[in-house]
Amino acid sequence: MPITPSSQAPGALNAAATAACLPWDALADEIATLLLDTTVSVPARTVLPLPQGGNLFVMPANDSRVAMAKLITLTPANTGTGRPAIQGDVVVFDVATGERRLVLDGPTITARRTAAASLLAARHLARDRQGPLLIVGAGVQGLAHLEAFVLGLGVRDVWVASRGAAGAEALVRRAHALGVQARTVADADAALPHCPLIAVCTPAHSVVLSAPPRPDAFVAAVGAFTPAMAELAPAFCRHVAAHGHIVVDSEDARHEAGDLLQAGLDVGTLPTLRDVLQGERAPPAGPVLFKSCGWAGWDLAAARLAMRLGMGAAPPGQPAPPPQATP
Structure with a gap:
């Protein structure tokens, strides 16, 4: 039985909307703030090699209010094909309620936080x-x-x-x-x-x-x-x-x-x-x-900033430009 993809989940931001809620100065400031936050926990990332030469990255982190997990693939063979080398999402949760609050574009987060x-x-x-x-x-x-x-x-x-x-x-x-x-x-x-x-x-x-x-x-x-x-x-x-x-x-x-x-x-x-x-x-x-x-701490900083600036971002259903990120 064929599977019909569901519509985009509430709170999901495409590449353009993700970038819009991560201004450069504000994101650098948020990284600085995070580095001095003693509630931050960042486990070692898991890198799973894939059969065709790619990798799957699983990168969680949290502080006292926000938890996030970045799940992305890195496929070097996509270079020159029109498909992005990095694909995936950053899912952001409210620690107090366990609710998913945002889904951010993984390649955009990777590019901007780096x-x-x-x-x-x-x-x-x-x-x-x-x-x-x-x-x-x-x-x-x-x-x-x-x-x-x-x-x-x-x-x-x-x-x-x-x-x-x-x-x-x-x-x-x-x-x-x-x-x-x-x-x-x-x-x-x-x-x-x-x-x-x-x-x-x-x-x-x-x-x-x-x-x-x-x-x-x-x-x-x-x-x-x-x-x-x-x-x-x-x-x-x-x-x-x-x-x-x-x-x-x-x-x-x-x-x-x-x-x-x-x-x-x-x-x-x-x-x-x-x-x-x-x-x-x-x-x-x-x-x-x-x-x-x-480091997943940089992704957590981006998630924290997006929680403040991104909840009122543009509607999630509009088309996004090609994801802009590489390792």
Whole structure:
């Protein structure tokens, strides 16, 4: 007997409505607030390998009022097919009543909370906030970091390095639409001496940065989230460790940060973003690397903000644009 899909559940927000209730500055502020909230509980995420090379991620978290679970698939084989690499939802519950309150678009949450965490780190650790900003990788995370750093940090000049020319040009056009200067560059390493801000947003299938960054650089690296993945060369990571400062997004990164683990660094001794917010600061000189592997706490922060701003969002039945997220 054929199954007829039901209509969209009440409280379900599509990609556009999900993005609308997660403004960049407000989301970065919510992440900062969450990191200092002692009621927050974030179990380790479960990653289930799928037969065709994909993965199923199950990521729960809660505080004293809100519980959420992110359930998404990551299917690298979808790249170039028109199907999104990440698909799924974030389901948000009221702790007191157990009621489901919202269903948010999983890829949109993933893109925006990742870039918002980088924005928060840059607020505290970047010495030069004007740029130029070098974005390596022109996929969804590249777009999210462009918007977060332009709209949240005030960047006015953007350079884009990507192996796909069409994607790089599209990101440049988006930067122009935001009112900032932008250009493509052929060699990311050659651009490093000119860019105090760098966002590395690739699928982390291979190393994309090898040359050392400039002494005042802030680097956000978000593509690698397993010990086997890396987008930064070991020498790059060791240079920052020796001459500057490395911060990881959460304690979980200590066993997930492939860039750092493959460089032979003792990741367990590195400060987290929470440590930075609690008073630890970067040294007065030297580059800073913010290594992000993703954490369900960021999703909980997005869910908390959406609970405040999203309950009155646009009606859920309207068509959504293609989901905008990659790892």
